[in-house]
Amino acid sequence: xxxxxxxxxxxxxxxxxxxxxxxxxxxxxxxxxxxxxxxxxxxxxxxxxxxxxxxxxxxxxxxxxxxxxxxxxxxxxxxxxxxxxxxxxxxxxxxxxxxxxxxxxxxxxxxxxxxxxxxxxxxxxxxxxxxxxxxxxxxxxxxxxxxxxxxxxxxxxxxxxxxxxxxxxxxxxxxxxxxxxxxxxxxxxxxxxxxxxxxxxxxxxxxxxxxxxxxxxxxxxxxxxxxxxxxxxxxxxxxxxxxxxxxxxxxxxxxxxxxxxxxxxxxxxxxxxxxxxxxxxxxxxxxxxxxxxxxxxxxxxxxxxxxxxxxxxxxxxxxxxxxxxxxxxxxxxxxxxxxxxxxxxxxxxxxxxxxxxxxxxxxxxxxxxxxxxxxxxxxxxxxxxxxxxxxxxxxxxxxxxxxxxxxxxxxxxxxxxxxxxxxxxxxxxxxxxxxxxxxxxxxxxxxxxxxxxxxxxxxxxxxxxxxxxxxxxxxxxxxxxxxxxxxxxxxxxxxxxxxxxxxxxxxxxxxxxxxxxxxxxxxxxxxxxxxxxxxxxxxxxxxxxxxxxxxxxxxxxxxxxxxxxxxxxxxxxxxxxxxxxxxxxxxxxxxxxxxxxxxxxxxxxxxxxxxxxxxxxxxxxxxxxxxxxxxxxxxxxxxxxxxxxxxxxxxxxxxxxxxxxxxxxxxxxxxxxxxxxxxxxxxxxxxxxxxxxxxxxxxxxxxxxxxxxxx
Numbered sequence: 001x002x003x004x005x006x007x008x009x010x011x012x013x014x015x016x017x018x019x020x021x022x023x024x025x026x027x028x029x030x031x032x033x034x035x036x037x038x039x040x041x042x043x044x045x046x047x048x049x050x051x052x053x054x055x056x057x058x059x060x061x062x063x064x065x066x067x068x069x070x071x072x073x074x075x076x077x078x079x080x081x082x083x084x085x086x087x088x089x090x091x092x093x094x095x096x097x098x099x100x101x102x103x104x105x106x107x108x109x110x111x112x113x114x115x116x117x118x119x120x121x122x123x124x125x126x127x128x129x130x131x132x133x134x135x136x137x138x139x140x141x142x143x144x145x146x147x148x149x150x151x152x153x154x155x156x157x158x159x160x161x162x163x164x165x166x167x168x169x170x171x172x173x174x175x176x177x178x179x180x181x182x183x184x185x186x187x188x189x190x191x192x193x194x195x196x197x198x199x200x201x202x203x204x205x206x207x208x209x210x211x212x213x214x215x216x217x218x219x220x221x222x223x224x225x226x227x228x229x230x231x232x233x234x235x236x237x238x239x240x241x242x243x244x245x246x247x248x249x250x251x252x253x254x255x256x257x258x259x260x261x262x263x264x265x266x267x268x269x270x271x272x273x274x275x276x277x278x279x280x281x282x283x284x285x286x287x288x289x290x291x292x293x294x295x296x297x298x299x300x301x302x303x304x305x306x307x308x309x310x311x312x313x314x315x316x317x318x319x320x321x322x323x324x325x326x327x328x329x330x331x332x333x334x335x336x337x338x339x340x341x342x343x344x345x346x347x348x349x350x351x352x353x354x355x356x357x358x359x360x361x362x363x364x365x366x367x368x369x370x371x372x373x374x375x376x377x378x379x380x381x382x383x384x385x386x387x388x389x390x391x392x393x394x395x396x397x398x399x400x401x402x403x404x405x406x407x408x409x410x411x412x413x414x415x416x417x418x419x420x421x422x423x424x425x426x427x428x429x430x431x432x433x434x435x436x437x438x439x440x441x442x443x444x445x446x447x448x449x450x451x452x453x454x455x456x457x458x459x460x461x462x463x464x465x466x467x468x469x470x471x472x473x474x475x476x477x478x479x480x481x482x483x484x485x486x487x488x489x490x491x492x493x494x495x496x497x498x499x500x501x502x503x504x505x506x507x508x509x510x511x512x513x514x515x516x517x518x519x520x521x522x523x524x525x526x527x528x529x530x531x532x533x534x535x536x537x538x539x540x541x542x543x544x545x546x547x548x549x550x551x552x553x554x555x556x557x558x559x560x561x562x563x564x565x566x567x568x569x570x571x572x573x574x575x576x577x578x579x580x581x582x583x584x585x586x587x588x589x590x591x592x593x594x595x596x597x598x599x600x601x602x603x604x605x606x607x608x609x610x611x612x613x614x615x616x617x618x619x620x621x622x623x624x625x626x627x628x629x630x631x632x633x634x635x636x637x638x639x640x641x642x643x644x645x646x647x648x649x650x651x652x653x654x655x656x657x658x659x660x661x662x663x664x665x666x667x668x669x670x671x672x673x674x675x676x677x678x679x680x681x682x683x684x685x686x687x688x689x690x691x692x693x694x695x696x697x698x699x700x701x702x703x704x705x706x707x708x709x710x711x
Contacts, residue, residue, distance in 0.1 A: 015049035015171045017157055017164045018150055022050050023173065025125065025146035029139045032106075032255050032278060033126035036150065037065065037073050038166045039119060041158075045333075046073060046122060047166035052173035053126075053278040055205040058249055060341035061101070061321070063170065066333065070095060072110035073122040080119060082143065083110040086133035097321065104254040105129025113147035115155035117689070120164075123147055128255035175278035198286035205280050207231040207248055216285045219270055232283070238265055251276035261288045318342070318455060322462035327473065331466045332362025335434075335459050340364060343452070345436040347416060349374075351385055352424075352432035352463070358386055361432070361463075370414055382407055384421040389433045394453055395421040399441040418442035420452050424460035431464050483543040488516045491524050493586045493638075494707055497683035501700040503648070511538035511577070512646045512701040513546055517553045522587035525553045525560075528644040528703050529579035529598065529621075541573050545621070549581065557581045557594035561618065561629040565596065568622035577621040580644055584636065586707055591642065594631040596621045599647050599657075602665050606639030610669035612661055641682065642705040643668055648698035649687070679706045 018036045026034040033053035037046040046065040067074050072083040072095060085091045085108045092099035107127045112119050123146060135143070154164045181189065190211070193200050199216025201209050209227045217224045220236060232248075233239045239262060251258050251274040259273045271288035274281050318338045325331045336348050347365030351358045351374075360375040379386050384395050384407060397403040397419045416437035424432040434456050444452075488496055498514050511531025519525055527549050531538045548564040555563070560581050568577060580598040584591050593601065593613070597620040604610040618629040636642060643664075650660040664686065671685045683704050 014164065015166055017153055018050050019171060019173060021146050021149045021153065022052065022123070023176075024149075025123065025142055026052060027176065028142035028146075029125055030127075031125040032128055033124075033253075035059070035124040035170070036121060037077075037124065038121040038154070038164060039067075039077065040165065041163065044068065046077060048170040049121070049164070049166035050171040050173060053175050053205075055207065055252065056169065056172055057206055058252065059170070061338055063341065064333070064337045066330075071098065072108060073124050076110040077112045077119055077122045080112050080114065083108075084135060085109075088129075097323070102253060104250040105256060106254050107131045107133070109135065109143060111143050111147050113150035113154070115151040118155065120151055120154040123150065126253075130256065177279070198284060200282065200284050201227070201232075203232065203248065203281040203283060205252065205278070207233075207245070207281075209235070210280065216283075219264075219268075219285050219287070221264060221268075238262070247272070247274060248281060251281050319458050322458055325462050325466060327470045328361055328463065328466045331459065331462045332364075334462075336362070336364035339436065339455065343436065343455075344438065345420075346439045347414070347435075347437040349385075349435040350432065350459070350463070351389070351435070352467070353379055353389055353430070356380075358383070358389070358433075365437070366414065384419070385433045385435055388421045388423045389430050392423045392425055392430050394423060394449070394456070395419075396444040396449060396452075397421075398443055415439075418444070420444065420449075422452055422456035424456055424463060426457075426460040426464045431460055431467075434459055479539055483539060483546070484513060485515055489518045489524075491516070491518055491586075493522070494524060494584070494705065495679045496526075496706070497679040497702075497704045499683050499687045499700070499702040501648070501687060503699045511542040511575075512648065512699045513542045514644070514701045514703040515546055515549065516703070517550060519554050519583075522585065523554070524584045524586070525549075526582040526584065526642075526644065526703060526705055527553075527579060528646065528701055529577055529596075530646045530648075530701070531577045532575045537573065538575060541568075541571070541575050541577065544568075544571065545577055545579065549579070554583075557583050557592050557631040558629040561594050561596050561621070562627070565619075565621045565623075565627055565629075566625050569625040571622075573622065576623060578647075579621055582642070582644070582705070584705070584707075589635060589637050589707065590633055591636040592631050592633045594618060594629045596627075596629060599645060599650060599661065601645075602643040602661075602668055603634065603636075604641040604643070604668050606637060608669055610665045612665055636705075636707055638707050640707065641668070641679070643686070644703040644705070645686075646699070646701045648700035649702060651698060679704050682706075 015038070022034050022036050025031070031053070035048060036050045038049045039046055044067045046067065048059065048063045051059055062071070065071050065074050067078050072085065076083045085094065087107070088099065088105055091108070106129055109125045111123050113121055113123060123143065125143065157164045194213050194215070199213045199219045201212035201216050204210050208229055208231055212224055212227045214224060217227055220227070222235065227235050233241070233244045243260065244262070247258050247260050255276055257273065257275050259271060261269055261271050263269055269288040271286050273284040318335070321334050321338055322331065325334050332350050335350065339345065340348060347363070349363040349366060349371065350361045352361050353359070356379050358374065358377045358379060360371050363371050374383070374385070377383050377386055379390060384403070388395055395406070397406065399417060400413070403419060414437060417440040418438040420436040422434040422436070423430050424434055436452065484500060488498060496516055500512065500514070511533060512529070514528045515526065517525040517527070529545055531542045531545065545564060545568065548567045549560060552560045552563045561579060564579065577596070578598040579596045580593065580601060582591055582593050593615055595615045596618045600615060601613050602610055603613055613632070613634065615632050616630040619627040645664070650657065650664055652660055667686060671682050683702060687700065687702055
């Protein structure tokens with residue numbers, strides 16, 4: 001691990017800036033693991049910036065966390081709340097994928113850190129399973145204090161022009177040691193260990209042997225020099241099984257003692273007892289001749305390349321992760337996040353076949369210029385990525401010479417030293433190809449080739465599902481866009497601006513709508529509404545509501561809503577609709593409004609004062625055919641702004657709806673003058689915060705109405 005930076009100004013650049021606050025909160029809460037994630041400006045991805053108490057090899061699958069992911073830190077940042085998981089059962093209930101990958105006893109807290117309305121990232125702390133199931137007052141206050149300090153520090157750095165950004169790998173921080181020993185003490189400690197019965201060794205947090213006694217080496221059947229610096233399960237083939245590395249990982253994560261028994265060929269049973277802290281794992285090794293339950297003994301693993309256990313762990317993690325990928329870009333991001341650190345690759349490209357050509361769907365580690373040279377290559381070409389897609393047979397090249405011999409025209413060097421070209425096959429047909437590149441020459445052993453081929457199969461299945469989802473998503477949103485007005489009518493004396501923002505990915509098609517209708521004389525009508533649900537049925541019903549409102553526009557607002565309500569009740573769609581209808585009389589400078597369970601409109605007076613209009617309530621459309629919808633008349637002089645919106649603009653997890661509406665009114669009051677900057681600019685101001693939200697759970701419609709004197 002790297003050394004801890006100082007507290008001087010030089011330390012407050014890059015991820016080092018978050019180190020002091022991370023180490024302080026870990027010390028105050030006595031957490032076993034601490035991590036800080038940073039949210040890049042304009043990004044929807046949290047990147048691991050600093051980590052203490054855990055191996056990078058274990059944390060690598062969570063180095064990048066999309067804000068749309070179902071994970072504790074993403075939920076904490078997205079919903080601006082503290083996430084506390086006080087038991088394995090609670091973890092499994094709320095985050096089954098995380099529980100599947102880490103089936104160990106630990107407790108976890110995740111909290112966002114912000115300054116004002118800007119969220120900068122998230123803090124994650126972890127405790128052993130022996131910790132009480134609830135945070136005490138001191139721990140809670142320490143977490144809140146750290147989040148405030150992190151928010152101020154990161155905000156100050158951004159204001160100074162030196163934004164804090166995560167690096168390619170997190171800043172790895174050693175936890176504080178109880179004390180530092182002198183060299184003479186170190187030798188005395190080694191002598192002490194040598195005199196103990198049995199053998200012992202020390203693994204660092206990455207699993208490498210940092211110290212081993214001669215007795216332990218004799219028990220393991222090898223020499224001390226062969227063990228030092230190697231991982232236990234890699235130095236000894238008979239320990240290269242998933243269970244051994246899982247015991248090491250479980251000891252580090254849970255900080256609880258764990259034991260297992262293994263059979264050293266041909267017939268020597270050894271018991272391994274593991275004791276972990278933030279610096280590594282102490283392992284006691286003793287003969288286990290009197291094991292009473294032979295079924296619990298780990299048998300020697302079959303001959304294989306090193307790292308088989310780690311590969312299986314990463315393969316399992318990838319499988320669990322890809323089940324939550326929605327679209328093609330999600331698959332690309334998840335595959336790159338998991339595969340590159342897990343397989344030791346430096347670059348990745350994901351390609352599919354379209355109209356007889358290779359198309360780059362996504363990449364990581366390669367330059368855009370290089371990818372452009374490959375994008376659009378004919379499937380009939382001799383390019384390895386095209387060949388594996390056509391034949392379904394993977395290709396592995398350990399160095400440039402191998403690649404050049406197999407592909408004489410290969411004149412495009414990517415600066416890499418070894419390549420794996422893998423077909424993506426699902427239901428017996430190829431759907432694309434996956435390219436993994438390594439910065440050094442590599443010998444692809446049989447086991448590694450098998451693992452990579454299995455990985456490609458998982459990616460292929462996820463990609464096939466994602467392409468189908470993307471096609472349906474495009475079709476659904478095209479349908480929705482076709483049902484909304486393409487252009488609003490120009491009405492003398494009236495400026496209007498409309499905005500529609502679809503919900504976040506994976507939320508489906510929504511039923512929000514708005515409309516402006518020209519009436520006779522100096523009159524017009526405006527409507528806004530929200531059909532329950534996020535599916536094609538909601539969009540279709542939204543079109544029917546718009547048609548019903550158009551058919552009765554010009555009648556009193558209460559009558560328009562009553563007639564529309566009877567139409568929806570007769571349709572018996574099972575979906576309810578909120579709606580707000582406004583009759584505008586520009587000559588009289590008046591407006592009459594009626595609502596069917598819709599959020600209240602906002603009125604900004606010409607003087608700038610803004611109020612929430614308290615309208616008589618009306619029942620949602622589609623429930624009771626005899627429902628009544630009273631109307632309210634208000635003055636609407638030139639220079640005023642009437643804002644109609646759907647609940648997606650104001651709803652926020654954990655925030656009172658009334659407070660959110662009041663906050664929207666404050667933004668409307670504080671925005672620029674509609675006559676000066678224009679109503680379009682005003683609309684942009686009101687939806688800007690929603691546009692910057694990484695994961696909206698509802699779509700948004702906004703309609704601004706601004707009468708002016710020029711009419």
